[in-house]
Amino acid sequence: MNKIQKKVWMLALVVLFIMSAIWVTLTYYNQKTQSQYNDVLQRYLSLNEVTVASQQLVTDLNNYLIKPTSDNLEKLDASKAQIRKAKDEIYDLRNEENEFVLTNYTNLLDSLVETADRSFMLQSQQEAEGSNEEFSEATRIATYISEMTLTIIDTELKTYDRFYRGIIEQSEELKQLGIWLLLLITFVLLLLTYWFSISITKPVQMLTQSANELSKGRFDLEIKVDSNDEISFLAQTFDRMRININNLIMEIQEKAQLERELQQNKLLLQESQLLGLQSQINPHFLFNTLNILSKKAYLEGAEETSDLLVSVAGLLRYNLKRLDRPVTLYEELIVLKQYIEIQQARFTDRLNVHMDVDESCLNVKIPGLTLQPIIENAVIHAIEPEEDGGHIWFRVSDRGDAVAIEIEDDGKGMPQEKIAHLLDTEKVPAEGHSTGIGFQNVVQRLRIFYRTENVLKIESEEGKGTKVTMVLPKTREEKQDG
Known part of the structure; x- marks a missing residue:
């Protein structure tokens, strides 16, 4: 103390x-x-x-x-x-x-x-x-x-x-006692207050005078305060600051220049991260899909297999050509439906997808290959482990200046620690599934694209399913053009 x-x-x-x-x-x-x-x-x-x-x-x-x-x-x-x-x-x-x-x-x-x-x-x-x-x-x-x-x-x-x-x-005695106590307390407090104020204000006044001299540019005057408390130490520190102030100004200018360069490098790094994250395509997805189609062709007629091949070709073409620029929600929905058709061929009646889309929201711009990895995550963790399969709900709604996209499943859910891990893009992203685009990859690309941390939210309880909500600003395209 x-x-x-x-x-x-x-x-x-x-x-x-x-x-x-x-x-x-x-x-x-x-x-x-x-x-x-x-x-x-x-x-x-x-x-x-x-x-x-x-x-x-x-x-x-x-x-x-x-x-x-x-x-x-x-x-x-x-x-x-x-x-x-x-x-x-x-x-x-x-x-x-x-x-x-x-x-x-x-x-x-x-x-x-x-x-x-x-x-x-x-x-x-x-x-x-x-x-x-x-x-x-x-x-x-x-x-x-x-x-x-x-x-x-x-x-x-x-x-x-x-x-x-x-x-x-007794009341009279207490009244007299109160008067004497009031006078005594007043006298003692006046003495203590005077002594306390003098011991603090006098060194502060000396330090204030020295500060006024410094504000006038007189750095040649020594700052000295005679006291035995922290104000004396403050005066000594202030005097050392007087000596080094010019060097400090130069250091501040150099740091400002360095900060501007770091900010520019940060923007370049974010763009590089966006391009790097968008280029992660795992060919294992194509292998699994073609394996499913070959078995399907063996067991069924050629028409359904032909449709599946068309979906796979469209999905592959989208993955290779659409990751270098933003796409509309309409384009994402087309490739999402192709992906759902492929998975429904795999899981048959075990996979039930319910879609509720407000078509007035389909022109909003989003990063390419955003919806498919989230749906795929729901399929792998909510549908595939269950013998009876499950349900996935996909909703798009208008919220005024933003578009809300909700993806919900009735799987086993996940603990809060897992949710925190998925949203923590500072950690090394988990490896993706069949498309190679992991959930953390999607979260990071959305945050870079919209330049905000609150673009995606996960709600889940163990045994009660999982709900992923994305709120996408409608004005992102105008900001990007500007």
């Missing part, structure tokens, strides 16, 4: 320690006071709740006696439950000073509930006079409960009078 950082951390730790100590102290006293105050307030609320509940019980009993409906009965039962709940809360308020009073108080609550029950029972037995007498008794008990509640609250106020005074005194 350097010296300036130590100064900053020391100032920050001092401020943090002071603020933490103040926060802990004030929080402790405030929490303690608040807890005591909440306990006392809860006692008063519990006593007041008893009064409200007793009055509500009498009201609900009177409503039921006047109109004995099920709704009024439910309200009466709810009032009784509220009385019992309030009684349980009263038990928690007992101490040595009020135990006798609160015991009588809870007994009154029990008497109120019992009287209400007797009035209810007599009412149900059609004894109106007895029910009214019990109701009057319940009213009297409720009134006495209210008066006794006020008496208990008054006693509680007298008991906790000293506590309230203590809270007021």
